[in-house]
Amino acid sequence: MSFSSFFTEPGSTSRSGRFGEGLRTQGRVIIALMLREMRLRSVQSRMSYLLALFEPILHLAVMIAIFTFLGRRPDFGTSMLLFLATGIVPFFLFTHVSGRTTGAIRSSGLVRALAPVQPLDIILARALLETATLVIIGTLLFCFIYSTGVKEAAPVRPMNAVQAFAATGVLAIGVGLINGVIGAFFHLWAVIYGVSSRVLLFTSGVFYVPDFMPPQVRQYIVWNPLMHALEWFRTGFYLTYPTSLLDKPYLLGFGLATVLIGLALERVFRPRLV
Numbered sequence: 001m002s003f004s005s006f007f008t009e010p011g012s013t014s015r016s017g018r019f020g021e022g023l024r025t026q027g028r029v030i031i032a033l034m035l036r037e038m039r040l041r042s043v044q045s046r047m048s049y050l051l052a053l054f055e056p057i058l059h060l061a062v063m064i065a066i067f068t069f070l071g072r073r074p075d076f077g078t079s080m081l082l083f084l085a086t087g088i089v090p091f092f093l094f095t096h097v098s099g100r101t102t103g104a105i106r107s108s109g110l111v112r113a114l115a116p117v118q119p120l121d122i123i124l125a126r127a128l129l130e131t132a133t134l135v136i137i138g139t140l141l142f143c144f145i146y147s148t149g150v151k152e153a154a155p156v157r158p159m160n161a162v163q164a165f166a167a168t169g170v171l172a173i174g175v176g177l178i179n180g181v182i183g184a185f186f187h188l189w190a191v192i193y194g195v196s197s198r199v200l201l202f203t204s205g206v207f208y209v210p211d212f213m214p215p216q217v218r219q220y221i222v223w224n225p226l227m228h229a230l231e232w233f234r235t236g237f238y239l240t241y242p243t244s245l246l247d248k249p250y251l252l253g254f255g256l257a258t259v260l261i262g263l264a265l266e267r268v269f270r271p272r273l274v
Contacts, residue, residue, distance in 0.1 A: 031125075056092040056137055060084055063207065075209040077238060079150045087206035089138040090165060090233045094172040094226055095197050097130045101176035102183035102190040120266050123180040127173045135165075152237055161236025167248075168229040171255035177262025181269055205230050211242035218245060225254040 063084050074083040101123050146153035155161045183189045204226045210218060221227050228251040234241050 054137065056088050057141060060088050075212060076241060077152060079152065082145055082150050082153050082237065084207060085141055085145060086234045086237055087230050089134065089141065090168045090229050091201065091204060091206050093131065093134045093165065093168050095200065096134060097127050097169065097172035098175035098179060099194055099197060100130055101126050102179040102193055123177055127176045131169050155236040156239055157236045161233055164229055164232035164236065167232065167251055167255060170259060171225055171229065171251065174255055174258025174262050177266060178258060181265040200226055203227065209242060210245050225251050
């Protein structure tokens with residue numbers, strides 16, 4: 001099936017069915033864009049695509065090696081591997097989705113000339129592809145950790161982990177929408193955001209428990225919404241994980257605000273994006 005066949009409009013429909021048909025058409029557009037993105041990545045370099053897929057695992061392996069060499073024990077629980085994994089997975093979900101949508105519109109090329117394709121579709125397609133990739137990688141990673149004998153890798157409160165992952169995804173898509181619009185006008189924004197987002201590795205609690213940090217540190221990191229996402233995610237794996245800093249409404253409100261701002265920016269600047 002060709003790329004353009006996804007955009008074939010069905011026959012005439014009643015007024016009551018136009019809205020549903022519009023959603024189905026947009027769904028086909030986004031799926032087609034996701035498949036196109038996957039195909040382009042694999043054609044350009046299969047090895048680099050595989051490395052990108054397993055980037056979180058490679059980062060985790062490096063961190064494990066460093067902490068093992070230093071003789072450091074996990075800040076919580078008995079497994080350093082599990083503790084770091086519960087921080088790395090939501091962290092990479094946010095950075096991958098929010099970062100890799102920055103140049104989505106600019107790199108879409110002639111696809112933007114197709115009538116059904118809107119800038120929002122291009123951004124959402126890349127964001128959903130990155131989210132789906134992290135879901136698969138995270139699932140495989142925790143299954144592997146469980147197979148090594150770390151039984152805590154099976155979530156004791158799976159809904160907490162799922163809800164936190166979804167909240168992180170909303171936050172990432174919202175920031176990604178904003179980045180996508182900015183990146184369409186400012187080509188260096190992808191580099192600037194990519195570098196600055198790495199600071200989040202140290203301010204989000206990836207390799208430490210925020211509640212155990214000194215008060216003068218906690219008063220600053222508490223403003224980082226991603227820190228709350230990691231805290232929430234870890235409560236799905238640890239029954240007694242300390243959560244005095246966790247503020248779910250703050251995370252959800254921040255995420256929804258970024259989505260609304262991103263949608264508004266895309267709508268306002270759409271004539272200049274197409």
